[in-house]
Structure formats: structure tokens, C-alpha cells
Amino acid sequence: MNEIPEPAAVGLSVRGASKRYGPVTVLEGVDIDVRPGEVVALLGENGAGKSTISSIIAGLIQPSAGTMSWNGEPYAPASPADALARGIGLIHQEMRLLPDLTIAENVFVGRQPTKSGRIDRAYMAKRAAEQLHRLGLDVSTSTLVRNLRVAAQQQVEIAKALTLDAKLLILDEPTAALGGEETDHLFEQIERLKKEGMGFVYISHRLDEIARIADRVVVLRDGRLVGTYATAQVPVKTLVEAMVGRSVERMFPAVTTPADREVLRVEGLGAPDKSFQDISFNVHAGEVFGIAGIVGAGRTELVRAIAGADPIAAGTITIDGKPLSPRSPADSLTAGIVLVPEDRKDQGLILEHTIGDNIALGNYPRIAPSGFVTPSAVRSYANQNIKRFGVKGSAGQPVGHLSGGNQQKVVLAKCISRRPKVVILDEPTRGIDVGARAQIYEVIADLAHQGLAVIVVSSDLDEVLGLSNRVMVLSRGLNRGILDRNQANRVSVMERATL
Template sequence: MTDAAIDAVHPDQQAPIRLSGRHISKSFGSARVLFDVSIDLRAGEVHALLGENGAGKSTLVKILSGYHQPSSGELFLDQAPVEFLDSESGENHGVILIHQELNLAEQLTVEENIFLGREIKRGWFLDKAAMRHEAKKLLDQLQCDIDPRTRIRDLPVSDRQMVEIAKALSKKADILILDEPTAVLTGREVEILFDQIKRLRKQGVAILYISHKLDEIKDIADRVTVLRDGCLITTQPVAGLEKDDMARLMVGRDIKQMFPDREPSHAADVVLSVRDVCVDGQVRDASFDLRRGEVLGFAGIVGAGRTALMEAIIGLREKSAGQIERNGAPIQINSLQDAKKYGIAYLTKDRKGSGLLLNMEMRPNLTLLALEKFGRVIIDRKAEEAALEAAIEAFDIRAADRKSKVGDFSGGNQQKLLLAKVMETDPDIVIIDEPTRGIDIGTKSQIYHFIGDLTNRGKSVILLSSEMPEMLGLSDRIAVMAAGCITGILEGNDRNEHEIMRHATGISGKQGVSVHE
């Protein structure tokens, strides 16, 4: 057990309350997203904020840090009423929010970003040496080995996160709000982050921490506040709460069955057969068969070539070699339009960048991929509305207002909408890339059951996922890729974490030949 967890057993209840929100409500247009929520942040405490996607967590922290104004309710700083007109006035009071989507200027260097808007000057000019020195010191504190002169666009996401934290530290944050900071970090980086959080806590910083990862909350948090559908469910010490308890508080019910019951179909027809597909520099000689009604998982470390292989199959990427057969007949797929014709659909992992038009409402998003179904000359709006109605029902999309832009939706609702969009083409084969990234446990389970329903209706699913539980919980067979090659297809009892890791790292199975020659 980590020392954080030991600390957490005796949270200092007497520590002074630094920032509190009382009876906070918030509406966007006609949609109410927060109902009378109160929360206290104490000095030297890590306070976790827990809730499903769309529960109102992000809205609450944006109100606490001045990005939004509450529709009603008040903020108190050190027991005195306070009003943050904007995020800058929040920051001037020492309240700093680190966003889920990082806010760094990609073209600027690390040091320029850290001191953006607060540059150290000597006379009229920038004191670059001093800024570099300070930046280096901050990064050293975080045990982060980045050259302050590196441009942000050249850094991996995890390093960018560290830069954000360094920036917050440099602003002398004494109330620090972290919105899902670990979503993009590796295990080692999470440890460093937690060390920093503990150090800040010791210095008396009040920390509010949003995460979906219940393990982390057990590890690091002293108290937890749970929101559900915009309402405060509870605030209580983490000690004595089990993960299951937290999940139940979040979802409002027991998640009895995370994964759907499915009957694996060993003898079904092969609907798609991929032979010796190569993509220059990324995939070599990939072959596999997909059967009717099965979920074929694709596991592997990042960069193993899984996405490249799938994009080659559906015509978004050029194949340098290989054949594809559909129901035993050879087919040519050179574009996504071809793939659609053959009943193959692809659900991108990048729902914001390539999945949905964030500045538009749900209706045009839903029908975009299957537009010809709604009229070749004139689009039939009534049919579109009906399709939206059906999709909202079938995929349980919980949108406050149908006219609001999908960019304002929670990740879970976006993912459901994306799934609905792809299913409008009525495909027989669905390739799903990272279906539950950044999504809460309740919605995850729903999406797993949607996938189960697809296979029960005779459709076939290829599942790409970095999350081991969903890979094991959903897949009938698991193909593992390493360095551009399929190193093995695991069935039956071989479908376990140990075998997957052995194949993914190239210890066993067909050797991953280097394709970067």
C-alpha cells in the first residue's frame, strides 16, 4: 500500500477550507447541468471528483476556477464570498485548472509556454536566460527531462501534461484542479505525477482531482465527491470506500454485468478474409479471417500497426500488397466509399478529429455517412429526424438539447453518437478502434452491450483496444500485433493477459520482422 493511502486513513478534517462552492446550479440555455451542488476544498487535501460522463464534473470545476459563472449559488475563498469574473481572476486568486484538453501553444517552446503572458522581463526586453533557468528548475522538480527549448508540437502528450503542471506550479497555485490528468500518461509518469501531488499536498495546496480511474482515487485521494446527472450524491472520506462502492455511487446502480453474454461462433462462415496485406513502413504480411457474429480483438502496443492495417483494409490508406475477400469473393477497396459498398464500416478512435463535426448538431452528424439513404436529390429532413429519434432511443444518447453542438457533449454521448452514425449505413462488418477511450464505467458497459447486440444480430466486429479488460471481456479470438506483423491469433484458453503480452512484445509467436529497414 502506498503512503498516500495510509495518509488517507486519517485525513485532516480540521484543515481550513480554502475554496468552497455553495448551492451551485448551472444552466446552458434551456439545459440544466448542475443542480444545487456544494463542495469544499481543504488545504492539504486531495479531493477527488467522480461521476459519469455528463455528470457535470467539468462544468463544476470550470465554475470553481472562473471559466463559467454559476447560474445561482456562491463561491467562498477562505470563508469570504468571492466572484471570479473569468479564469484570469480565478488564477489571480491562486485557483488553477489544468484542462483535460491541454491548452498549450503548439508552435512555442516549453519555456515560452510556461511563462506565456507572464514573461520575465529585464527592462523592455524578455529575459530569456532567466525564464529558461526557471523552466528548467520547475521541470527538474517534476523529474521531467525535457529541454525547455523544445517546441510543444515535438513533444508526446504525456510530456505536454508535465509542461502544463510546471506552468501551474510556476503560477504558485494553492488551489489546483486537475481534469483527468492521467488519461494520457504512462504508468511511470502517473507515479511521478502522484509524487508531485503528494508534495503539493504536504505544502498545503488544496487539490481537486477528476478521474475515471477508481484505482487512482483509492491511491491518492483523501475525500471523494460523487456527482450524478448534475446532482451531488455524496462527499465522504475515501478510506472505507471500496471501488465497487464508488462505481455504484457514480452509476446509481450495481453494474452486475460489465460485458454481454455471447455465444462464440466457431463454425460460422468467414465473411472477411485478409491475405498478406502490407502497408509501407507500417504493416507486413498481415493475414486473418473474420467470421460471422464474432468479435475479433486486435491487441498490441501503440505503434504496432493495428490502426494502419485497418485503415488499409477500408481504403483510407494505400496497401502496398495483399488481397481481401468478402464472403469468399475477392474485392477491391480503394476508398471508404468502396468499403461502405461492401458493408464494412470503421469507427475511428479520434472521435473529435475525424469522427464528428463538433460545430454541428446531432442530426447532420448522424446522417453524414449514409446521406444517400435520406434522399439523392433533396434530403428528407423528416426521415433524418426520425432516424435521430431512433438513434437516441437505441443508443441511449442523453443530450440535454438536440440543437446543441455535439462538441458540447460529454465523451460518452459523443461516442454513442459516433456508433449510431456508423450503424446508419447498416454494415455487416464493424471495425471499432478504441471504443471507450475517456469514457466512464457506466457508458462503457453500455457500449459493450451494444457490441454484443451487433454480433447477436449476425454482424461481425473487429475490436482494437488498449484496454485489456475489454479486450478479454469482448473478444472471441485475439490477434496480437507487434512491429507491423500479426504475431499470433489467440483462441480459447490462450486468450489471457500473459499470452497477449508475450505476443505483443515479440517474445512468442511469429517473429516481428522489423519493417523500418
């Protein structure tokens, strides 16, 4: 049952927020309150209006209708700078730090303090260090941002807002690139800041996180407010159904029973940089083989090496009984291995090109066996795969305009069109809403049903457990065990992942 909280006496109050672009309404009549010292989870599928309402609150865009107040006073930011000046900041999912500047320089970029006509670097370092300490990050402020792990970069973004005395932070998919241990650390930071009176709007597709971190939940669908919950202790099924507008009986499809035929065998594989060592496993036709582990365990490095993207220092790879020594991705592709990378925007797609052109990349021999490629042939081939994978878009539409879920379907369409023997999916649903996620799961199950060998790497433990016939757990670059489906659970996997 939805419960509508009393209007906030202090903090942020949004009433009737709407946004229209010409005749198209993307947000209509949304009310949200965020009190000091609480976390309000903002949920919804891609396109539900989460980014729009967040952008309105953070001053990135102006509402077409509605009013806001902040600490009892009218609030109408004309820009992000206005919002920050009032104490409200937005931490984007895709961080916007400058990699070749130091931590201190990033924290104060565009507003460097001066002393006697020169930039006061001592003050910058002192203030940045104070905020990093407040967040529990023990690292020199003279460190270049490019040398930081993703979790630490995120802390720098938060520290940047804290130096501006932010009292409310909007966190957009803050754990999308984090593992379990780093997520726990982020939650500790949020709890610490909550006790200091800071409020949060927390946007995430990982519903298991909501009960852990949020105090209340707001659900949007098609630009409208469809659910408000005075507690975060709401069944996941209830939240999913509110988000998608229909009953969701099963998130994960039925698991296919693998065949006896072995497709891929890896023995004693090791990397030159020791990111993984002495890794051995096999995958059968029709099997989904999961790889679990915390960030830094060597999961991505391992699958990139199998796909020929990174070098191999030791060990062997066999495909259908034939040895493979990949020196490049082309070698692995020729042998029948395709990799759907974790960073679809930078590594899987050319965002400025159309859906049709992206699907066609690498598939020209199938589109035009004679070698003469025509626009009509590309369009026809793309349309077949758009229909097959349920992409919501047309062949001539720029792929950069699609939602994350539809972009991932385009990458899948491009890779699967090669008719591979082994499909490796690295973080296949990162940053994808729950409805599109279920569709991706169906595609993965269908690949296994067709007899392909499928490898799934994911930081989402429920995803690995729900999809896989067997799960290999990596920790510190080592294989800590391969568990059958009936043995794999949160406890058994995490015990090995933290060795």
C-alpha cells in the same frame, strides 16, 4: 458506508457550492475538501456536476451560492488568472497548447518575461527546463509542441502551472489519451508532487485508476454530493452504483459465440512508415476481435489502413473471400468496412451541425433512394436511429451540445446505418462515463449478435478483455500473439505488449 472527512485545516475547502442557470440547477450544496499532499478523486457520470464544480474552483464560472477558502483565507476567484495567482490550476482533458510554439513559449505564453525591453528567452528556457526536469521529462524546451506525444504535451501543461507556483491541480481525465506505460509515468509524477505538498482533484472515468492514485473519493450524481469515502479502497461496484443510482450487476454483456464463416482476413499487412509490419489475423461473423497494446504499438495505424484512411505497403485484405486493396476510405466503405474513429469530435462528427444531419452524412442513398433529399426524410431517418441507439437528444439539436457518450452513439448510428459487414471501433469509450459506457458495450454486443464482424481497439485493458472473443496483442508494430478468451488476462496480454 460513506465517511465524511473532517474539514481541512489548510488547503481547499468548498462549502455549499451551487450553480443555477435560470430555473435549471446544475449543482446544489456540494462540499469538498482537498488537503495538501493528497489526491481527491471526483467521480460521476457526464452531467453529474464534475466540470461545474471544477470550473468554480478554477475561476472559470461563478457559483450561485456557497463559499470557499484556501489555506484558511476566503477564496473567490473571478477568473482563471485569479485562481492561478492563488496557486490553483486546471489541466483540461483537451489540451490547449499552441502547436507551432516551442515548449518554453507555451509555458510562458501571455506572460513572457522581459530583460532590457526584450523577451528573456534564456530565462524562459531555464525555468521551463527546471519544471520539466521536476516532472521527469528530458526534452529540449526549444522543441515545437506539435512534435511531442500526447503524454509529453500533458507534462508541458503541468509544467506551465508549476511555473506559476501552483499548489493544487485539477486534472480532468488526464489518462484518456494515454497508454498503460504513460499512465504509470503520470502517476509517478503525481506521487512526486504529492510529497512536495501539492494537492490534486482527479477526475476520471477509469475506476481502476482510482484505487491506485487517490487518497479519498467524492461522488456526484445529478449535481448533488451522493458519496464521500475516506479511502480510495472502495469496491468498483460500490462506486458505480453511487454514480448511476442503481445496482450494476454486470458491466460487460454476455459474449456471443461466433459463427464459422470468416468475414475479414488480413495477411502480412505492413505500413510504409513501419508503424506496423507483417500483421495477419481473421475475424468471423458474430465475433468481437480485440486489439490491445500500449500507445505507439501501431493499433490505430493498422485499423486506419484497413479502413482505407492510411496507405498499405504490403499484404492483403479479404472481405467475404473477395480481395480488397483500399486506396481511400470510400473503397473500404463500399466493401463493407466502417471505422468509428478514436477522435469522435474531429474525425467522426461535425459539431456545429445537428444530430440529424450528422446521422444522415454518408447515408443519403438510404434516406432518399430517388436522390431527392428532404428535411422531413432526414428527420425521420435520424429519429429512427436516435431511438435505436438510445441517443438523449432530438434530431434538430446541435451534436456539439451532447455529452461524450451521446456523441459516440451518434457516430455509431451514422456508421451502423450503412449496414456494414465489419465494424471497427477505435477507443469506443474514451472520455465516456460509466453509465454510457455500459450502453456502448451493449451496442457492441448487439452488433456481434446480428452477425457482424467487430474489431475493438482500446487502451482500457479491462474493456478489451471483457468484450472480446479473441485478443491480438501488438507491440512495436508487430503481432505478438492472438489469445483466446480463456487465455487472455492482464498478465498474458501485458507480457506480450511490453516485448
